[in-house]
Amino acid sequence: MENIYLPHPAIIKEIIQETKDVKTLTLTFEDEGLQKNFAYLPGQFVEFSIGGVGEAPFCLASSPTRPGYIQCTTKKAGKVTQAIHDLEVGDRVGIRGPYGNSFLLEGLKGKNLVLVGGGIGLAPLRSLIQYVLDEKDDYGKIVIIYGAKTTEDLVYKKELEEWGKSPGVELVLTVDPGGEDKEWKGEIGLVPSILEKVNPSPDKRMLITCGPPIMIKFVLFTAAKMGYQPKQIVTTLERKMKCGLGKCGRCNIGRTYICQDGPVFTYKQLEDLGADYLA
Amino acid sequence: MKRLLKKDELEKMVADLMENYDVIAPVLKEELIAFQPITRTDQILWDYPNSLKPVKEFFLPPREVLFRFKQGKAEPMSPAPKKRLIWGSRPCDARSLLLLDKVFLDETKDIYYFEKRENTLLIGLSCSDPQESCFCTSFGSGPHSKEGLDLLMTHLKDGTFVVESNSPRGEELVKGRGRVVNTKDEERQEKVKEEAEGKIERALQPDSFLEKLVNGFGSPYWDKACLQCISCGICRYLCPTCHCFDIADEDSERVRFWDACSFPNFTKMTSGENPRHTKRERFKQWYNHKFNYFKQNHGVFLCVGCGRCLRSCPVKIDFREVLDRIPAQTASPGGKG
Amino acid sequence: MVEELRKKAEELLRSGKVEAIIGYQRSNGSASTTPCFIEAEDEVTRLVWDEHCVYNLTLYLKEMKKKAGVVAKGCDAKAVVALIQENQIERDQVQIIGVECERQLDGKGRVLEKCKTCQVHIPGIYDVLIRSKTPTSKTEKEELAEEDDAVRELEAKPVSERWRFWQKQFEKCIRCYACRQICPLCYCPECITEKTMPQWILPSPSLKGNTAWNVVRAFHLAGRCVDCGECERVCPVGIPLRKLNKKLEKEIKTMFDYVPGLDPEKKPPLTDFRMDDPEEFVR
Ligand SMILES: Cc1cc2nc3c(=O)[nH]c(=O)nc-3n(C[C@H](O)[C@H](O)[C@H](O)COP(=O)(O)OP(=O)(O)OC[C@H]3O[C@@H](n4cnc5c(N)ncnc54)[C@H](O)[C@@H]3O)c2cc1C
Ligand code: SF4
Ligand code: SF4
Ligand code: SF4
Ligand code: FES
Numbered sequence: 001m002e003n004i005y006l007p008h009p010a011i012i013k014e015i016i017q018e019t020k021d022v023k024t025l026t027l028t029f030e031d032e033g034l035q036k037n038f039a040y041l042p043g044q045f046v047e048f049s050i051g052g053v054g055e056a057p058f059c060l061a062s063s064p065t066r067p068g069y070i071q072c073t074t075k076k077a078g079k080v081t082q083a084i085h086d087l088e089v090g091d092r093v094g095i096r097g098p099y100g101n102s103f104l105l106e107g108l109k110g111k112n113l114v115l116v117g118g119g120i121g122l123a124p125l126r127s128l129i130q131y132v133l134d135e136k137d138d139y140g141k142i143v144i145i146y147g148a149k150t151t152e153d154l155v156y157k158k159e160l161e162e163w164g165k166s167p168g169v170e171l172v173l174t175v176d177p178g179g180e181d182k183e184w185k186g187e188i189g190l191v192p193s194i195l196e197k198v199n200p201s202p203d204k205r206m207l208i209t210c211g212p213p214i215m216i217k218f219v220l221f222t223a224a225k226m227g228y229q230p231k232q233i234v235t236t237l238e239r240k241m242k243c244g245l246g247k248c249g250r251c252n253i254g255r256t257y258i259c260q261d262g263p264v265f266t267y268k269q270l271e272d273l274g275a276d277y278l279a
Numbered sequence: 280m281k282r283l284l285k286k287d288e289l290e291k292m293v294a295d296l297m298e299n300y301d302v303i304a305p306v307l308k309e310e311l312i313a314f315q316p317i318t319r320t321d322q323i324l325w326d327y328p329n330s331l332k333p334v335k336e337f338f339l340p341p342r343e344v345l346f347r348f349k350q351g352k353a354e355p356m357s358p359a360p361k362k363r364l365i366w367g368s369r370p371c372d373a374r375s376l377l378l379l380d381k382v383f384l385d386e387t388k389d390i391y392y393f394e395k396r397e398n399t400l401l402i403g404l405s406c407s408d409p410q411e412s413c414f415c416t417s418f419g420s421g422p423h424s425k426e427g428l429d430l431l432m433t434h435l436k437d438g439t440f441v442v443e444s445n446s447p448r449g450e451e452l453v454k455g456r457g458r459v460v461n462t463k464d465e466e467r468q469e470k471v472k473e474e475a476e477g478k479i480e481r482a483l484q485p486d487s488f489l490e491k492l493v494n495g496f497g498s499p500y501w502d503k504a505c506l507q508c509i510s511c512g513i514c515r516y517l518c519p520t521c522h523c524f525d526i527a528d529e530d531s532e533r534v535r536f537w538d539a540c541s542f543p544n545f546t547k548m549t550s551g552e553n554p555r556h557t558k559r560e561r562f563k564q565w566y567n568h569k570f571n572y573f574k575q576n577h578g579v580f581l582c583v584g585c586g587r588c589l590r591s592c593p594v595k596i597d598f599r600e601v602l603d604r605i606p607a608q609t610a611s612p613g614g615k616g
Numbered sequence: 617m618v619e620e621l622r623k624k625a626e627e628l629l630r631s632g633k634v635e636a637i638i639g640y641q642r643s644n645g646s647a648s649t650t651p652c653f654i655e656a657e658d659e660v661t662r663l664v665w666d667e668h669c670v671y672n673l674t675l676y677l678k679e680m681k682k683k684a685g686v687v688a689k690g691c692d693a694k695a696v697v698a699l700i701q702e703n704q705i706e707r708d709q710v711q712i713i714g715v716e717c718e719r720q721l722d723g724k725g726r727v728l729e730k731c732k733t734c735q736v737h738i739p740g741i742y743d744v745l746i747r748s749k750t751p752t753s754k755t756e757k758e759e760l761a762e763e764d765d766a767v768r769e770l771e772a773k774p775v776s777e778r779w780r781f782w783q784k785q786f787e788k789c790i791r792c793y794a795c796r797q798i799c800p801l802c803y804c805p806e807c808i809t810e811k812t813m814p815q816w817i818l819p820s821p822s823l824k825g826n827t828a829w830n831v832v833r834a835f836h837l838a839g840r841c842v843d844c845g846e847c848e849r850v851c852p853v854g855i856p857l858r859k860l861n862k863k864l865e866k867e868i869k870t871m872f873d874y875v876p877g878l879d880p881e882k883k884p885p886l887t888d889f890r891m892d893d894p895e896e897f898v899r
Contacts, residue, residue: 527820536820
C-alpha cells in the first residue's frame with residue numbers, strides 16, 4: 001500500500017530570485033520514472049517538504065505542457081518558506097501530490113480569457129498561461145492583467161515580456177499608486193480598477209483571478225458590475241492545509257474540502273458554498 | 280456463536296492470548312480509567328464507566344512519528360506492531376472505529392491507521408450500567424451492540440459472561456472455551472440488555488439536527504450558544520470520532536498529532552487571515568462537522584453517543600442541549616461555510 | 617443569598633450600569649452549575665449561588681465587548697485586580713458582584729484544595745457585596761499554617777526526586793490547553809505555543825514539548841497568578857498545576873514581598889523593572 005504522506009525526493013535544479021522575498025524553484029524528482037509519470041494540471045498544488053523543518057502547500061507554477069521539471073514560486077512568510085529561501089541548487093527536498101482539482105479546463109476551452117493576478121497570485125495563473133499558450137488553438141483571445149504593490153514586487157519579469165509579445169495576447173501591467181519608478185510604462189492603480197478600465201467584454205469569455213483575498217473580493221465585485229455571470233468567474237481559495245487529502249479536517253468550507261474539491265472554484269460554486277469568504 | 284465463560288476462564292483466556300498478542304485493557308491509573316498494555320490479568324477492570332481517552336488513541340495516536348529524515352530523505356516508520364488485542368472496549372468506542380474507517384480507509388488509505396486496524400482484535404464488554412451522559416441508542420447502536428467487535432462479552436452479574444463472536448477471528452479466540460449457552464443463559468442476557476438500555480433515558484433525534492444545522496447556519500442562536508465555551512481541546516481530543524490532526528517536524532522526525540477545531544490557530548494562516556476567526560465559527564464547526572457535513576459526505580453522523588464531551592467539558596456545556604436548542608427555522612441565506 | 621443576588625443583578629441591568637451579567641446557572645437539572653450570560657432582567661431567575669459555583673467567571677471579561685457585571689468569589693476577584701493592573705479591563709467597565717464564599721466542592725463533592733487555605737472569603741474588591749448568612753469560622757492563623765504545608769512538602773524532596781515527579785506529571789499532558797484557556801490571566805493574542813520562528817515549544821504531546829509548555833505556562837504567570845486554581849481543576853489528566861503555581865507564588869513573595877491580586881495600584885514585580893530588584897532572579 002502506498003504511503004500517502006511520503007514526500008518523494010526531488011533535487012533543486014535552478015533558483016530564480018523573483019523579488020526580495022519571492023523565489024521560483026525548478027525541481028526534478030530523483031526517481032526518473034516518477035518525473036516522467038508526474039501528471040498534473042494547472043491549478044493543482046503540491047506539499048513541499050524540507051526534512052526536519054516541515055511541509056507547506058504551493059501551487060504548481062509550471063505547466064505540464066513543458067515536461068521534465070516542475071516549478072514552485074514561494075514567498076518568504078514563515079518557518080518552511082524561510083527554509084526554502086535558504087536552499088541552494090543541488091539540495092534535496094520532498095514533494096508529494098499533486099493535489100486538488102484544476103482550472104476547470106474543459107470550461108475554458110474555446111473561450112476568450114481574461115486572467116487577473118495580483119502579487120504572487122500570478123503563480124497558479126502562470127501555469128495556466130503557459131498551458132494555454134502551448135495549446136493555443138483550443139482557446140480564444142487572452143487578456144492578462146497583472147499588478148503588484150511596486151515594480152519591484154512583479155514576478156516573472158522576463159516572461160511577462162514574452163507573454164506581451166505573443167500574438168493574441170494583451171498584457172496589462174499595473175502597480176499600486178506610489179509603487180512606480182522612473183522607467184515605469186505600465187498602468188498605475190489597483191488591479192480591480194484597471195480591470196474596469198481595460199474592460200474586456202464578458203462575451204464568450206471566462207475570467208480567472210488569483211491574488212490576495214482583498215483583491216479577489218474586489219475583482220469579483222467589479223467583474224459582476226461589468227456583466228460577468230458568476231459561472232464565468234473562476235478563482236482559487238487559500239486555506240491552511242496540512243494533509244492535502246481531506247483527512248486532517250481544517251480546510252473545509254461547509255462539507256467541501258478545499259484541498260480536494262478545490263482550490264479552484266467558479267464564483268457560482270462559491271455562492272453555493274455560502275463561503276464566509278464572500279461576506 | 281455464543282458461549283458461557285466464568286470470569287476465571289476469561290482471565291485464563293487473556294493470559295493465553297498474552298503469549299501472541301499485546302493485550303490492551305482498561306486499568307485504573309492515578310484515579311483515571313485508561314486503556315493500557317497489561318502484563319497481568321489482575322490489572323483489568325471488569326466494571327468501569329468508560330475510559331477518559333477513547334480507544335481511538337491506539338489507531339490515531341495522540342502523537343505518531345510518520346517519518347525519520349536521513350540526508351533529506353524520509354524513511355517511513357514501519358508501522359506494523361506486534362499483533363494487538365484490545366480487551367473490554369465499550370461498544371460505543373468500537374463503533375467509533377467504523378466511523379474513523381470512513382476517513383482513513385475509504386478512497387485514499389492511510390497506511391499507519393490501516394496497519395493498526397488490521398493488527399488489532401477488538402473484544403468488547405457490554406455496558407450494564409450506562410451513565411446519565413450516555414446516549415448511544417440514539418444512533419441505532421446500544422450498550423450491548425456488537426458492531427465493529429470481534430467478540431462481545433456480557434456480564435450476567437454472577438461472575439459468568441456470555442461471549443458472543445462477531446467475526447471469524449473472534450470465533451477462533453473463544454473456540455472450545457467455557458460451554459455453549461443454553462436458552463436460559465440467553466434469556467438472562469436479554470434481560471441484562473433490556474435493563475441497560477432502559478437506563479438510557481435520553482434519546483436524541485439526530486436527523487432533526489441535520490435539518491436545523493443546515494437551515495440555522497446563520498442563526499443568531501450561535502452568538503449566545505458559544506459564549507460559555509473556552510476554546511480548549513478537551514471535547515475534541517477525548518471524542519472517539521474526532522480525528523483532526525496536525526503534522527509538523529520535530530527534530531528530524533515528521534510527527535502527526537491530535538489537533539482541535541476549537542483552537543483559533545487551527546485555521547489561521549501565516550498572513551494572519553483566519554477563515555474561522557471567531558469563537559462562534561469554531562464552536563459551530565464542531566456540531567456541523569458531526570451532524571451535517573459528515574452525514575452529507577459519508578451518510579452517517581459522526582457521533583456515537585459516548586457522552587465524553589459533556590462529561591469532560593470544563594465548563595459543563597451539554598452537547599445534547601446545544602443541539603436540541605438550535606431553533607428550527609426555514610432556510611437562511613447565511614450560507615454553509 | 618440567591619434572592620439578594622438576583623435582586624442586585626436585576627437592579628444593575630435595569631439601571632443600565634451593565635448590559636450583561638456573567639453568573640452561574642444550574643447545569644441541566646443536575647447539582648452542578650455552568651456559566652451563564654444574562655442580558656434581560658426577567659432572566660435573572662436563572663442565577664444561582666451555592667457550593668457548586670467553581671468557575672472563575674472573570675475569565676470571560678476579556679472577551680466581553682459590553683459593560684458587564686460579574687459574579688465573583690474572593691479568589692475570582694483577585695483576577696479582576698490583576699486584569700486591571702495589567703490594563704486588560706477598565707475598572708469602570710465592570711461591575712463586580714462580590715459573593716462571600718465559604719468553600720466550593722469538586723465534581724465528587726470534595727472540598728476544593730484551594731478553599732482549604734482560602735484567605736479571601738470576602739472579595740477584596742467589589743461594587744456590590746452579597747454576604748453569607750453562615751460566615752466561615754476559620755481563623756486567619758490556621759489558614760496560613762496550612763498554606764505553608766502544601767509548598768513545604770514539595771520543597772522537602774531532593775531536586776532529582778522533584779524533577780522525576782514533574783516529568784511523570786508532564787508526560788501525561790495531552791496539550792488540550794484547557795489550563796491556558798480557562799486562565800483569566802492567559803490573554804496573549806498569540807501564545808508562545810503558536811509561534812513557529814523560532815519554535816520555542818514543540819507542538820506535539822511529547823515529554824520534551826510538554827515540559828517546555830508546562831514550565832513556560834507557570835513562569836509566565838509567576839507573580840501574576842492569583843491562585844484561583846482553575847487550571848488544575850480543568851486539567852483532564854490531573855496534573856497538579858497548583859503545586860507549581862504556589863511554589864512560584866512563594867518565591868515571588870520572599871523575593872519581592874508581593875502577593876498578586878490584592879492592590880490594583882501596584883504593578884506585578886516581573887512586569888516592572890526596578891533598580892533595587894533582587895538580582896538572583898535575573899541570573
Ligand atoms: C493551495 C495552496 C497553494 C499555495 N500556493 C502558494 C504559492 O504558490 N506560493 C506561495 O508563496 N505560497 C503559497 N501558498 C501559501 C503557503 O502555503 C504558505 O505561505 C506557507 O504554508 C507558509 O508556511 P511557513 O512554514 O513559512 O509559515 P509558518 O507560519 O511558519 O507555518 C505555518 C504552517 O502551516 C501550514 N500551512 C498550510 N497552509 C497554509 C497557509 N495557506 N497559510 C499558512 N500556513 C499554512 C504549513 O504547514 C506551514 O508550515 C499556498 C497555499 C495553499 C493552501
Ligand atoms: S461528540 Fe461527544 S458523545 Fe459524540 S462521540 Fe464525540 S465525545 Fe462521544
Ligand atoms: S471542552 Fe467545553 S470548553 Fe472546551 S472546547 Fe469543548 S465545549 Fe468548549
Ligand atoms: S490542561 Fe493539563 S493536559 Fe491540558 S495542556 Fe494544560 S497541563 Fe496539559
Ligand atoms: S488539508 Fe487536510 S483536510 Fe484539507
